[in-house]
Amino acid sequence: MVKYLIKGQKILLESCDVKGYIEIISEDIARVYIEKDSLIRNTGAICNTVIPSGDFKVNELNGGITISTSKMIIKVRDNFKIDFYDIDGNAICKDYEGNRTRKNRLSEIDKALLEQEGHSAAEEENYSFTVIKAMADAKAFYGLGDKMGYLNKKGYMYEMWNTDNPDPQLEHFKALYKSIPFMIALTESSCYGLYFDTSYHLYFDMGSESDEYYYIAAEEGNIDYYYIAGSNICDIIKEYTYLTGRINLPQLFTLGYHQSRWSYASKDEVREIAENMRKNRIPCDVIHFDIDYMDNYKVFTFDDKRFEKADEFISDLSKDGFKVVTIIDPGVKKEEGYFVYDEGIKNGYFAKNPDGTVYENEVWPGESVFPDFGNENVRKWWGDLHKQLVDKGVRGIWNDMNEPASFKGPLPEDIIFSNGDRQTNHKEMHNLYGHYMAEATYEGMKKHDKRRPFVITRACFAGSQRYTTAWTGDNHSLWVHLQMAVPQLLNLSMSGMPFVGTDIGGFGSDATPELMARWIQAGCFSPLFRNHSAMGTKYQEPWRFGKEVLDIYRKYVELRYTLIPYYYDLFHECEKTGIPVLRPLILHYGNDKVAVNLNDEFMVGESILVSPVVSQGQTKKLVYLPEGKWYDYFTKELIEGGQYIIKDSPLDTCPVFIKAGSLIPKYPVMQYIGEKQIDTLELEYYPGEKAEYVHYLDDGESFDYQEGKYNCYKFTCDGDNVKKEFVHKGYEKDYKDCIIKNTCTGVVKTL
Numbered sequence: 001m002v003k004y005l006i007k008g009q010k011i012l013l014e015s016c017d018v019k020g021y022i023e024i025i026s027e028d029i030a031r032v033y034i035e036k037d038s039l040i041r042n043t044g045a046i047c048n049t050v051i052p053s054g055d056f057k058v059n060e061l062n063g064g065i066t067i068s069t070s071k072m073i074i075k076v077r078d079n080f081k082i083d084f085y086d087i088d089g090n091a092i093c094k095d096y097e098g099n100r101t102r103k104n105r106l107s108e109i110d111k112a113l114l115e116q117e118g119h120s121a122a123e124e125e126n127y128s129f130t131v132i133k134a135m136a137d138a139k140a141f142y143g144l145g146d147k148m149g150y151l152n153k154k155g156y157m158y159e160m161w162n163t164d165n166p167d168p169q170l171e172h173f174k175a176l177y178k179s180i181p182f183m184i185a186l187t188e189s190s191c192y193g194l195y196f197d198t199s200y201h202l203y204f205d206m207g208s209e210s211d212e213y214y215y216i217a218a219e220e221g222n223i224d225y226y227y228i229a230g231s232n233i234c235d236i237i238k239e240y241t242y243l244t245g246r247i248n249l250p251q252l253f254t255l256g257y258h259q260s261r262w263s264y265a266s267k268d269e270v271r272e273i274a275e276n277m278r279k280n281r282i283p284c285d286v287i288h289f290d291i292d293y294m295d296n297y298k299v300f301t302f303d304d305k306r307f308e309k310a311d312e313f314i315s316d317l318s319k320d321g322f323k324v325v326t327i328i329d330p331g332v333k334k335e336e337g338y339f340v341y342d343e344g345i346k347n348g349y350f351a352k353n354p355d356g357t358v359y360e361n362e363v364w365p366g367e368s369v370f371p372d373f374g375n376e377n378v379r380k381w382w383g384d385l386h387k388q389l390v391d392k393g394v395r396g397i398w399n400d401m402n403e404p405a406s407f408k409g410p411l412p413e414d415i416i417f418s419n420g421d422r423q424t425n426h427k428e429m430h431n432l433y434g435h436y437m438a439e440a441t442y443e444g445m446k447k448h449d450k451r452r453p454f455v456i457t458r459a460c461f462a463g464s465q466r467y468t469t470a471w472t473g474d475n476h477s478l479w480v481h482l483q484m485a486v487p488q489l490l491n492l493s494m495s496g497m498p499f500v501g502t503d504i505g506g507f508g509s510d511a512t513p514e515l516m517a518r519w520i521q522a523g524c525f526s527p528l529f530r531n532h533s534a535m536g537t538k539y540q541e542p543w544r545f546g547k548e549v550l551d552i553y554r555k556y557v558e559l560r561y562t563l564i565p566y567y568y569d570l571f572h573e574c575e576k577t578g579i580p581v582l583r584p585l586i587l588h589y590g591n592d593k594v595a596v597n598l599n600d601e602f603m604v605g606e607s608i609l610v611s612p613v614v615s616q617g618q619t620k621k622l623v624y625l626p627e628g629k630w631y632d633y634f635t636k637e638l639i640e641g642g643q644y645i646i647k648d649s650p651l652d653t654c655p656v657f658i659k660a661g662s663l664i665p666k667y668p669v670m671q672y673i674g675e676k677q678i679d680t681l682e683l684e685y686y687p688g689e690k691a692e693y694v695h696y697l698d699d700g701e702s703f704d705y706q707e708g709k710y711n712c713y714k715f716t717c718d719g720d721n722v723k724k725e726f727v728h729k730g731y732e733k734d735y736k737d738c739i740i741k742n743t744c745t746g747v748v749k750t751l
């Protein structure tokens with residue numbers, strides 16, 4: 001028998017020797033907590049603005065209890081199995097009842113041989129918990145952060161343990177840099193989300209062991225997960241980002257093009273890059289400084305020869321529209337007299353060995369020590385160190401190596417870190433290290449720069465979208481990595497992280513001209529738009545591949561710049577709802593069977609569909625268009641959806657389609673954001689049913705919009721009738737004119 005007691009939003013439960021509770025967070029979110037020990041472990045993922053509320057009723061029934069809200073019914077059976085139903089009583093997500101059938105990889109003879117040789121042939125793992133859910137009619141799993149492979153994660157096995165592995169990352173990789181223990185299940189008739197709020201090493205077996213069930217296991221900690229009910233994937237993402245937070249609107253310039261390289265190691269080199277950008281008319285807003293700008297890799301320093309008078313240099317660059325982002329790694333060089341090391345040692349801010357001495361490992365600066373970011377004082381100190389960079393004119397911070405990575409073997413599990421005021425170990429804090437580093441960076445930049453911080457990180461956890469953008473780490477200039485970039489960014493987007501991108505052109509290995517051309521076509525649509533490459537590989541700036549590729553490159557960077565207002569509007573929507581900028585087709589076409597497993601297409605918002613060429617030598621692309629009517633963006637040809645088409649795609653053509661009935665706002669091509677004053681807003685109308693579009697405008701930089709200093713315009717257009725209205729007016733600047741261009745018939749309408 002389950003005994004229960006209602007306490008606020010919690011239904012405390014007890015049955016046999018199991019103890020726990022269900023907490024109603026909202027009418028569509030329930031938290032399941034089952035105690036393994038009494039220690040409460042905070043991951044920092046759940047926003048402190050989440051205050052459980054929502055009506056519910058508890059009923060006793062034969063063999064357990066039911067808890068119902070207006071959106072779901074939860075059954076807790078006497079054996080403590082928990083099932084979720086919709087309000088009509090249809091089972092949506094049930095605990096698995098049968099026996100686990102472990103994968104049989106070793107025959108009896110194999111086992112005997114292994115044991116004879118003194119190896120263990122045991123198949124039992126030593127997990128703190130394993131939650132096993134019935135597979136039922138789940139046809140796809142999405143989310144799980146930055147995992148490699150395909151859009152649909154069903155049938156694969158993953159681990160959550162932030163990992164820096166520079167080998168070419170392929171679909172067999174279990175873990176990468178980020179851990180986001182959130183999954184969306186799509187079933188034949190419904191969908192749901194599960195978020196496991198656990199920072200320990202986790203295992204997500206999405207049906208690799210069995211067709212009958214999938215499981216989530218952890219090396220330590222209590223069962224603590226959130227079930228999210230919803231009728232479509234968008235709902236699930238909204239609820240998940242209600243729990244773990246949403247981005248703040250980025251500064252407008254961060255949506256422009258970023259050029260990076262490991263490394264532009266002197267002022268001369270940087271100047272040359274900047275000059276070439278303008279000379280070749282490749283729009284560019286940001287240049288990244290990788291580790292070699294520092295003095296001996298000491299964070300918060302500049303090499304005083306190669307970057308002498310860095311502030312003057314950065315100010316010069318800014319006159320030509322360039323903003324500088326500098327890399328900051330967590331490893332602090334062990335060197336007496338170096339202020340960061342000295343201050344950290346004096347205050348006890350670095351991770352420690354179990355015996356209390358400061359832990360050391362090797363990273364870029366040589367012997368280094370590691371800030372204890374789980375401690376609030378350490379975060380504040382680290383954040384304040386950014387003042388020196390802000391004072392020099394640095395506009396954004398790039399956080400790398402924060403898995404944390406190390407050269408002399410991984411950090412042992414028992415290294416002492418803090419989680420708030422509590423001392424704990426690396427085992428608990430490993431997956432949170434990048435998250436807390438990004439938080440420290442964000443808060444420091446916010447305090448000292450005052451503008452909306454731009455942070456880019458390699459490692460992170462659930463909820464990091466509140467502080468940072470992310471790139472997918474060390475890919476290679478390989479076609480397979482261009483292919484996998486699409487599902488990887490889509491799954492990150494569905495995992496609450498909207499501002500993401502890959503190293504365009506590939507980080508390791510050499511890009512061919514053809515690969516570069518295809519990567520820029522796909523990459524110009526990723527929210528974070530950065531070309532980056534590794535030391536020792538072929539230089540990868542746009543002009544390194546000959547005239548044909550340079551022209552193609554320009555065409556797509558220019559396309560991106562014209563779409564900046566559309567991107568900004570999507571970020572505005574994302575800030576309010578969590579719905580990402582990049583979307584798999586399944587987000588808007590939930591019943592479309594093809595969309596379930598579509599790996600080489602994506603949508604930008606609801607109106608733009610991109611089907612990039614991602615294979616070597618291909619000049620015709622098989623494109624799937626979902627139901628409705630679509631315009632070819634370049635030819636304006638109208639095509640019936642609900643079918644595959646073959647699209648001619650010579651090297652300069654990326655298949656892009658616009659949904660009929662769309663309005664797309666556009667800016668003129670600029671070499672950088674702010675180069676031109678925009679006094680006219682142009683919207684392209686793609687005829688169809690009545691088009692409606694909400695456009696957002698603010699200063700693109702400060703937090704004033706949060707006090708209402710922004711404008712929102714609503715445009716409607718059904719061919720002959722066009723209308724503009726203010727939904728909100730709080731920003732003094734307004735467009736002098738708004739023009740709706742019916743691109744497909746050549747008619748221009750002025751409002």
Ligand code: MIG
Nearest residue numbers: 261262290291400458473474
């Ligand atoms: O050990 O800072 O993923 O983007 O260029 C390599 C040098 C360290 C890894 C990052 C990469 C960066 C590189 N870093």
